[in-house]
Amino acid sequence: MSAIRINVTIKTPPEKVYNAITTQDGLANWWAKQTEAKPEVGFINVFTFGQKYRNEMKITNLIPLKKVEWECVNSVEEWVGTRILFDLQEKEGNTILRFTHSDWKSATDFFASCTYDWSLFIKSLKSLCETGSGSPF
Helix, strand or coil: CEEEEEEEEECCCHHHHHHHHHCHHHHHCCCCCEEECCCCCCCEEEEEECCCEEEEEEEEEEECCCEEEEEEEECCCCCCCCEEEEEEEEECCEEEEEEEEEEECCCCHHHHHHHHHHHHHHHHHHHHHHHCCCCCC
């Protein structure tokens, strides 16, 4: 199975990054403005990207300040059943984010497009955490 992996250092403590990837306000300010989210295992976060895409992500694991895991339960066919992991590590007052979008059935053209899109959104997350301003859809 294929996986998208992105590692980045974010110049802020893990608490700020964790809040940005678990709260409705945080997620809406770097990924999708139209977001319904709660930091609660079992909750299904909903991210709407205009008329074209709607991603529903079930929260499968939360370890405060360290890890957030989702399973895609509804979206475009290629996303359903994939998993998204945000792994956070504190290092010298900064956060090392290891992002993984795994369990893709194959590395299609859509997979390649999503790799590019995720890099832009992770850059948006980094910007939100470091400057207070992200670039959500």
